[in-house]
Amino acid sequence: MADYDLLVLGSGPGGQKAAIAAAKLGASVALIERRNMIGGVCIQTGTIPSKTLREAVLYLTGMSQRDLYGQSYRVKEDITIGDLTARTSHVVGREVDVIRSQLSRNGVALLPGMGKFLDPHTVQVSDGSGQERKVTADKIVIATGTRPARPDTVDFDEQTIIDSDSILGLEKIPRTMIVVGAGVIGIEYASMFAALGTKVTVIEQRMRMLDFCDTEVVEALKYQLRDLAVTFRFGETVTAVERYARGTVTTLASGKKIPADTVMYSAGRQGMTDNLNLEAAGLTADKRGRITVDSSFRTSVEHIYAVGDVIGFPALAATSMEQGRLAAHHACGEPVHEMHALQPIGIYTIPEISYIGRTEDELTEQRVPFEVGVSRYRELARGQIIGDSYGVLKLLVSPEDRSLLGVHVFGTNATELVHIGQAVMGCGGTIDYLVDTVFNYPTLAESYKVAALDATNKMRQISMLTD
Numbered sequence: 001m002a003d004y005d006l007l008v009l010g011s012g013p014g015g016q017k018a019a020i021a022a023a024k025l026g027a028s029v030a031l032i033e034r035r036n037m038i039g040g041v042c043i044q045t046g047t048i049p050s051k052t053l054r055e056a057v058l059y060l061t062g063m064s065q066r067d068l069y070g071q072s073y074r075v076k077e078d079i080t081i082g083d084l085t086a087r088t089s090h091v092v093g094r095e096v097d098v099i100r101s102q103l104s105r106n107g108v109a110l111l112p113g114m115g116k117f118l119d120p121h122t123v124q125v126s127d128g129s130g131q132e133r134k135v136t137a138d139k140i141v142i143a144t145g146t147r148p149a150r151p152d153t154v155d156f157d158e159q160t161i162i163d164s165d166s167i168l169g170l171e172k173i174p175r176t177m178i179v180v181g182a183g184v185i186g187i188e189y190a191s192m193f194a195a196l197g198t199k200v201t202v203i204e205q206r207m208r209m210l211d212f213c214d215t216e217v218v219e220a221l222k223y224q225l226r227d228l229a230v231t232f233r234f235g236e237t238v239t240a241v242e243r244y245a246r247g248t249v250t251t252l253a254s255g256k257k258i259p260a261d262t263v264m265y266s267a268g269r270q271g272m273t274d275n276l277n278l279e280a281a282g283l284t285a286d287k288r289g290r291i292t293v294d295s296s297f298r299t300s301v302e303h304i305y306a307v308g309d310v311i312g313f314p315a316l317a318a319t320s321m322e323q324g325r326l327a328a329h330h331a332c333g334e335p336v337h338e339m340h341a342l343q344p345i346g347i348y349t350i351p352e353i354s355y356i357g358r359t360e361d362e363l364t365e366q367r368v369p370f371e372v373g374v375s376r377y378r379e380l381a382r383g384q385i386i387g388d389s390y391g392v393l394k395l396l397v398s399p400e401d402r403s404l405l406g407v408h409v410f411g412t413n414a415t416e417l418v419h420i421g422q423a424v425m426g427c428g429g430t431i432d433y434l435v436d437t438v439f440n441y442p443t444l445a446e447s448y449k450v451a452a453l454d455a456t457n458k459m460r461q462i463s464m465l466t467d
């Protein structure tokens with residue numbers, strides 16, 4: 001008899017939802033996590049602290065009100081790190097309480113420490129103070145996530161040369177900052193510090209950034225960030241970062257030298273599998289520490305599942321949660337739908353980006369005809385009221401069956417608004433639904449109707465010429 005029906009390693013979104021779903025299905029469940037990491041990267045160092053920091057930045061700088069009250073408008077003149085971290089610690093603390101309570105309400109045993117396999121059904125839990133115990137389980141879910149990848153050649157000191165973990169421990173807001181890597185995390189932090197008044201330089205090896213997003217939206221973001229004094233260096237590689245008493249100097253392969261108070265590396269993430277002793281379970285990881293799974297989130301060992309960032313793309317809290325829930329159902333032999341093919345992407349830059357479905361570039365490459373319907377926030381009453389003059393919502397519509405092929409939103413509440421389009425697309429609706437629907441007024445949601453009318457009018461022009 002095993003100690004538990006299901007054992008979960010890691011309490012991030014994937015692990016949490018796997019544990020709770022299995023408990024709800026009647027399984028006896030235990031979850032292993034370090035005491036100071038309840039909620040995982042998501043709650044402790046990633047999603048939640050970064051999004052709370054962003055909210056604090058938007059509020060304290062008064063940025064979102066400047067269209068209305070003028071460019072010099074500020075809620076607080078001298079914003080300190082303390083102002084920002086106070087809000088972050090408050091939210092993180094509350095979220096940890098919520099997770100603890102959900103786990104205990106559902107009877108999930110929380111085993112403090114780190115787990116490593118002794119054999120395919122046995123995990124050793126070490127709590128960090130020399131205490132060790134063995135736990136056995138019929139089924140196991142690995143949800144150990146990732147950590148920031150650190151190049152060996154860079155001497156991280158957590159204050160001047162940092163990554164997305166140590167950025168939360170900065171003692172002061174840097175006057176100048178280099179962000180190495182223009183991925184989602186790098187650009188989100190670049191925009192937050194730029195909004196705080198830091199002069200930010202973004203260095204990216206590739207010639208483009210966020211190339212999976214709509215090209216016009218990325219152009220709009222670059223325009224807004226340049227307006228906040230962000231400098232982009234695309235097609236450039238960092239060859240050295242040197243630390244001096246009063247700052248750092250970053251050297252690029254092109255010979256440029258860039259001084260900055262702080263350098264933040266955002267150069268990908270590494271799966272947390274090196275301390276799991278995977279061989280004892282009959283498993284392996286790739287060189288980036290990722291574990292391969294099938295569509296049921298089952299690894300090559302039948303009773304072991306893996307979910308969340310440790311299995312790679314898309315590595316989002318949003319998808320990790322759903323993977324955890326689905327893996328628990330599979331592990332408990334409970335029928336469940338497959339993961340929905342339509343997944344939203346949300347990027348919390350300032351301004352924010354969100355989309356669902358395909359981009360114009362993808363549709364063009366796939367030779368799928370489409371029409372574009374656009375709505376600009378400045379033409380909406382709500383856009384004027386909130387002072388968002390740059391926001392835009394774009395619908396990509398099939399002229400053949402009027403279905404939505406993609407929804408791309410840039411500006412205030414983009415990450416919320418996208419879900420209206422997602423619901424229409426997920427339920428197989430057409431833009432006629434959006435044309436015929438009455439939206440609350442004044443809202444940003446109204447942009448769907450405006451964009452749908454725009455696309456309809458364009459499509460009508462073709463039929464007027466050709467019919």
Ligand SMILES: Cc1cc2nc3c(=O)[nH]c(=O)nc-3n(C[C@H](O)[C@H](O)[C@H](O)COP(=O)(O)OP(=O)(O)OC[C@H]3O[C@@H](n4cnc5c(N)ncnc54)[C@H](O)[C@@H]3O)c2cc1C
Nearest residue numbers: 010012014040041042046115144145308309315316317318
């Ligand atoms: C700065 C930043 C911002 C982000 N912003 C967003 C966002 O806005 N939206 C979004 O959807 N996603 C965002 N993400 C991604 C999101 O945080 C991750 O996709 C999500 O946290 C992954 O969840 P997970 O279940 O894989 O576990 P994780 O959250 O990665 O947690 C894994 C946990 O496993 C534990 N663990 C590791 N090894 C062991 C072991 N041997 N035994 C026991 N426990 C172990 C770790 O201590 C950790 O707590 C962001 C990430 C970062 C870094």
